[in-house]
Amino acid sequence: MSVQSAVRRLTAPDIRARKGGEPIVSLTAYHAHTARLIDPHVDFMLVGDSLGNVMHGLETTIPVTVEMMILQGQAVMRGSKRALVVVDLPFGSYEGSPQQAFATATRVLKETGAGAIKLEGGRRMAETVRFLADRGVPVMGHVGLTPQSINTLGSFRALGRDDESAAIILDDACAISEAGAFAIVLEAISEPLARQITQEVAAPTIGIGGSSACDGQILVLEDMLGLSDRVPRFVKKFANIGPAIGEAVEAYASEVRARSFPAEEHTYAPKKA
Numbered sequence: 605m606s607v608q609s610a611v612r613r614l615t616a617p618d619i620r621a622r623k624g625g626e627p628i629v630s631l632t633a634y635h636a637h638t639a640r641l642i643d644p645h646v647d648f649m650l651v652g653d654s655l656g657n658v659m660h661g662l663e664t665t666i667p668v669t670v671e672m673m674i675l676q677g678q679a680v681m682r683g684s685k686r687a688l689v690v691v692d693l694p695f696g697s698y699e700g701s702p703q704q705a706f707a708t709a710t711r712v713l714k715e716t717g718a719g720a721i722k723l724e725g726g727r728r729m730a731e732t733v734r735f736l737a738d739r740g741v742p743v744m745g746h747v748g749l750t751p752q753s754i755n756t757l758g759s760f761r762a763l764g765r766d767d768e769s770a771a772i773i774l775d776d777a778c779a780i781s782e783a784g785a786f787a788i789v790l791e792a793i794s795e796p797l798a799r800q801i802t803q804e805v806a807a808p809t810i811g812i813g814g815s816s817a818c819d820g821q822i823l824v825l826e827d828m829l830g831l832s833d834r835v836p837r838f839v840k841k842f843a844n845i846g847p848a849i850g851e852a853v854e855a856y857a858s859e860v861r862a863r864s865f866p867a868e869e870h871t872y873a874p875k876k877a
């Protein structure tokens with residue numbers, strides 16, 4: 605008897621094979637219900653460590669833990685069946701050594717059932733990317749603006765806008781692509797640089813503030829739905845559901861206060877004898 609489900613989940617090699625083809629569509633997801641809603645429309649969903657900002661109101665992603673990532677990774681796996689699920693390794697859980705990264709990545713994959721992990725950093729992480737990829741861990745890279753480095757970067761501003769910084773980011777992307785990353789997120793970098801990286805690296809590039817030159821795009825779901833107060837320039841709000849939530853809660857509050865909710869149709873009658 606087969607234990608395979610009828611719907612085959614996309615895999616890291618499926619995403620890798622999309623280089624230069626139809627654009628790769630992705631969004632972040634942290635919950636089972638949002639995972640279920642976006643699953644039919646995306647190729648992969650990222651359980652991003654941005655959950656620290658979005659779900660927990662943290663200023664940075666620095667305090668996010670492996671346990672937080674695993675809990676939300678499990679929820680997203682339960683809510684989805686088709687898209688590849690990628691889980692971020694949080695700050696401090698992988699940079700120490702390739703062995704530390706392998707221990708964290710294998711724990712995340714075993715405990716969530718996700719199909720890949722993502723880590724931040726370019727050339728300095730290339731040895732780790734190779735170590736993981738050689739041992740059966742699909743790795744998505746992330747270069748350009750890397751939010752886990754906020755304490756050394758100093759601010760969340762776009763990078764690669766001058767020749768010197770562009771050359772470093774190009775080298776970072778080439779290094780992790782050559783090391784075996786199956787895809788690379790390019791965050792908040794200039795358009796010509798995103799185009800050049802996309803042309804030069806073998807791995808598909810996934811832009812977030814990286815322009816339409818990339819092989820695919822990702823956004824934080826809550827940002828593109830209009831739920832976040834402040835969003836970066838690269839976010840387009842495809843909906844504005846924040847005010848709709850406020851209006852619904854206001855209507856609920858006034859009906860509760862007027863005792864018009866719950867009405868008869870929301871109320872259980874006694875069983876007929």
Ligand code: KIV
Pocket residue numbers: 632650651652653654655692746789791812822824
């Ligand atoms: O954590 C996250 O949401 C991310 C995306 C911004 C790519 O890394």
